[in-house]
Amino acid sequence: MSTIRDVAIKAGVHPSTVSRVFSGNAKISQETQTRVLDAAQKLDFHPNAIARSLSVKRTCTIAIVIPHIYSGYFDDEFFPQVVQGLLNFAYPRGYRILVGGSNSHSDEIVQTFDILGSRQADGIVVLSNRLDVDTVGAMREQDTPFVLLGRPPAHYHDVSWVDADNERYTYEAINYLIGLGHKRIAYVGGDPEVAVTSERQRGYASAMSQAQLPQNPRWIEYGYFSDEGGYYAVQRMTELGDEAPTAYYAANDLMAFGILRGLREKGVGVPEQVSVIGTNDSGACLHVTPTLTTLRVPYAQMAAQAAELLIQAIEEESTACAQRFVDCELMIRESTGPCPA
Amino acid sequence: MSTIRDVAIKAGVHPSTVSRVFSGNAKISQETQTRVLDAAQKLDFHPNAIARSLSVKRTCTIAIVIPHIYSGYFDDEFFPQVVQGLLNFAYPRGYRILVGGSNSHSDEIVQTFDILGSRQADGIVVLSNRLDVDTVGAMREQDTPFVLLGRPPAHYHDVSWVDADNERYTYEAINYLIGLGHKRIAYVGGDPEVAVTSERQRGYASAMSQAQLPQNPRWIEYGYFSDEGGYYAVQRMTELGDEAPTAYYAANDLMAFGILRGLREKGVGVPEQVSVIGTNDSGACLHVTPTLTTLRVPYAQMAAQAAELLIQAIEEESTACAQRFVDCELMIRESTGPCPA
DNA sequence: CTGAAAGCGCTTACAG
DNA sequence: CTGAAAGCGCTTACAG
Numbered sequence: 037m038s039t040i041r042d043v044a045i046k047a048g049v050h051p052s053t054v055s056r057v058f059s060g061n062a063k064i065s066q067e068t069q070t071r072v073l074d075a076a077q078k079l080d081f082h083p084n085a086i087a088r089s090l091s092v093k094r095t096c097t098i099a100i101v102i103p104h105i106y107s108g109y110f111d112d113e114f115f116p117q118v119v120q121g122l123l124n125f126a127y128p129r130g131y132r133i134l135v136g137g138s139n140s141h142s143d144e145i146v147q148t149f150d151i152l153g154s155r156q157a158d159g160i161v162v163l164s165n166r167l168d169v170d171t172v173g174a175m176r177e178q179d180t181p182f183v184l185l186g187r188p189p190a191h192y193h194d195v196s197w198v199d200a201d202n203e204r205y206t207y208e209a210i211n212y213l214i215g216l217g218h219k220r221i222a223y224v225g226g227d228p229e230v231a232v233t234s235e236r237q238r239g240y241a242s243a244m245s246q247a248q249l250p251q252n253p254r255w256i257e258y259g260y261f262s263d264e265g266g267y268y269a270v271q272r273m274t275e276l277g278d279e280a281p282t283a284y285y286a287a288n289d290l291m292a293f294g295i296l297r298g299l300r301e302k303g304v305g306v307p308e309q310v311s312v313i314g315t316n317d318s319g320a321c322l323h324v325t326p327t328l329t330t331l332r333v334p335y336a337q338m339a340a341q342a343a344e345l346l347i348q349a350i351e352e353e354s355t356a357c358a359q360r361f362v363d364c365e366l367m368i369r370e371s372t373g374p375c376p377a
Numbered sequence: 378m379s380t381i382r383d384v385a386i387k388a389g390v391h392p393s394t395v396s397r398v399f400s401g402n403a404k405i406s407q408e409t410q411t412r413v414l415d416a417a418q419k420l421d422f423h424p425n426a427i428a429r430s431l432s433v434k435r436t437c438t439i440a441i442v443i444p445h446i447y448s449g450y451f452d453d454e455f456f457p458q459v460v461q462g463l464l465n466f467a468y469p470r471g472y473r474i475l476v477g478g479s480n481s482h483s484d485e486i487v488q489t490f491d492i493l494g495s496r497q498a499d500g501i502v503v504l505s506n507r508l509d510v511d512t513v514g515a516m517r518e519q520d521t522p523f524v525l526l527g528r529p530p531a532h533y534h535d536v537s538w539v540d541a542d543n544e545r546y547t548y549e550a551i552n553y554l555i556g557l558g559h560k561r562i563a564y565v566g567g568d569p570e571v572a573v574t575s576e577r578q579r580g581y582a583s584a585m586s587q588a589q590l591p592q593n594p595r596w597i598e599y600g601y602f603s604d605e606g607g608y609y610a611v612q613r614m615t616e617l618g619d620e621a622p623t624a625y626y627a628a629n630d631l632m633a634f635g636i637l638r639g640l641r642e643k644g645v646g647v648p649e650q651v652s653v654i655g656t657n658d659s660g661a662c663l664h665v666t667p668t669l670t671t672l673r674v675p676y677a678q679m680a681a682q683a684a685e686l687l688i689q690a691i692e693e694e695s696t697a698c699a700q701r702f703v704d705c706e707l708m709i710r711e712s713t714g715p716c717p718a
Numbered sequence: 719c720t721g722a723a724a725g726c727g728c729t730t731a732c733a734g
Numbered sequence: 735c736t737g738a739a740a741g742c743g744c745t746t747a748c749a750g
Contacts, residue, residue: 037496039742039743040743040744041743041744049720049721050720050722051721051744051745052721052746053720055743055745055746056719056720056746062719063719064720065719065720080518080519083495083744084496084743084744085497086431087726088745089726090427090431090726090744091725091744091745091746092746093726095427102464116456119456119460123443123478127479132475132478133475133476134438134473134475135460135474135476136468137467137473154425154427155423155425155427156473263664293664297664319661320664320665322604323634323637323665324661324665325665325666390736390737393739394736397730397736403730403735409736424727425727425728427727428727429728431742432727432728
């Protein structure tokens with residue numbers, strides 16, 4: 037592998053000159069330029085990105101560490117959409133994505149700080165699902181830019197984040213069911229440890245109480261974002277007899293598919309007898325029967341905005357923080373209908 | 378941000394000593410060790426990974442560039458499985474994944490060579506779908522290790538790759554349909570430019586001809602891996618009347634879902650009247666009705682093996698190459714059944 | 719427009 | 735076990 041020095045020798049110039057023709061920003065005479073390029077060509081020279089990074093203190097890389105908490109991160113298209121969104125924004129601007137692994141929640145934090153501390157990336161987007169105040173506080177103490185996907189636990193004003201207003205949109209989804217005449221509505225949340233679970237539950241509760249509907253604790257189940265979780269919720273709730281829900285709201289599509297499966301097995305018609313709403317709008321919503329009404333959460337867009345904030349922070353070296361909400365949309369399809377009399 | 382030098386000064390030792398306590402491999406007296414660690418602690422020192430990389434010529438990173446050819450790379454769980462597989466093997470060994478973007482096929486190659494040349498990663502796994510001989514030849518000319526996901530166009534013996542034997546497994550899937558009594562079988566391939574499409578088509582053709590079944594060119598359609606492609610294939614083929622296929626093999630699940638949708642709209646019963654087989658075994662196969670019989674291709678496992686070969690090449694600096702096949706499995710579910718009389 | 723020099727923050731033979 | 739020095743391959747003020 038040839039270096040800038042080899043090229044310089046072959047071209048009969050100083051290494052700094054070679055550097056200048058490759059970095060682009062500097063006036064170089066037409067003649068030396070071609071001489072250098074020629075030499076580089078012949079030696080198959082490619083600038084070493086690591087050496088450049090060390091010198092300019094920029095890697096043109098943004099990082100993300102993947103939680104291995106539940107496989108739903110992959111099953112439910114959450115992670116792919118995030119990577120896609122990051123790439124959509126970052127790639128055209130010359131950035132690449134560094135993906136780190138983790139094998140537990142605490143390891144996830146360790147890995148995040150490792151990337152932050154070692155400067156292997158210029159910035160990092162972190163999934164703030166389970167971050168506590170301490171963690172966020174510690175991130176603020178260091179000086180590599182970061183942006184959260186999801187709000188921090190306490191409402192720091194000097195932290196950047198992008199989030200959906202989960203409470204509000206779940207409220208609207210429940211309201212839609214109420215508008216269809218449903219009165220007994222189930223809430224199937226994800227992992228109760230994850231912020232989004234309680235956010236959505238608040239939306240559910242406020243829609244119910246605003247409509248002055250009775251709330252039954254047995255209508256609430258945590259399905260941990262898995263298909264089985266949804267399926268199990270149906271087993272539990274159909275036992276309630278007269279008190280069984282006529283509609284289910286699930287905090288992700290996977291659980292909604294499990295609900296659909298559970299209802300089908302019990303011979304319950306959807307949407308004639310029971311309505312089902314999922315969350316995310318994953319591709320499979322259109323492939324199931326009936327097609328699934330779902331609350332679309334634009335993860336790719338969230339990630340793209342996170343990348344935007346991050347790259348802004350990196351390049352402008354501003355310490356200004358920004359908070360952004362993205363819009364969700366209720367995709368009404370076949371799995372919801374009027375409450376039967 | 379403090380450096381090794383700051384720590385050295387504070388601890389009253391030479392920078393090389395600090396380096397030694399952090400790199401781990403070197404005998405250091407208990408006393409200096411704690412002095413250094415103390416100083417590092419106080420200064421919140423974290424070794425700079427980039428500087429280390431430059432010095433040791435290793436980044437502990439393996440790269441992949443994502444093709445933006447068709448969104449199916451994301452929709453069909455191909456890419457997420459690949460990243461998951463890479464990470465599963467790489468993460469426990471201290472490697473991270475660098476993900477690059479691209480916006481066209483030629484750009485994909487440009488980006489690949491850019492990573493290779495700039496030494497931003499220690500190795501790269503490349504999707505060999507559309508690589509031509511020239512490209513593979515050029516990759517061999519440089520000295521960063523790489524492994525192909527899929528075979529190279531010509532059968533180079535000095536190139537590492539991991540692949541499924543697509544021809545063989547599609548042959549078996551078709552044979553399964555033939556065993557069920559089907560005689561008119563449709564092949565719905567992906568993008569005809571992609572190697573896997575013709576590989577599977579060969580498997581299809583040889584199963585048909587071995588069973589001495591007539592082959593009708595109108596039973597062959599390219600659905601470009603999209604839902605719509607499968608849907609459209611049904612529109613075309615149901616027009617064939619008596620000659621319409623009684624079974625469909627689709628080269629990915631997405632197209633199979635489109636086929637299912639098309640058949641449902643036409644009131645064709647699956648599997649009573651027509652059987653359908655997909656490929657990949659994406660999560661949604663279990664959520665559709667009927668559940669989809671599919672040829673499982675273990676992408677995550679393929680990627681993990683690619684990571685294994687790659688890391689081997691990186692760490693042993695051996696130039697030995699290896700070729701590996703992974704096993705596929707026909708997952709028999711509800712969408713296939715005996716050919717109606 | 720080009721050269722010479724110092725520096726980015728580590729590592730690692732070489733001495734002792 | 736520790737220090738001093740050279741080096742990894744670039745970049746970038748500073749001169750001229």
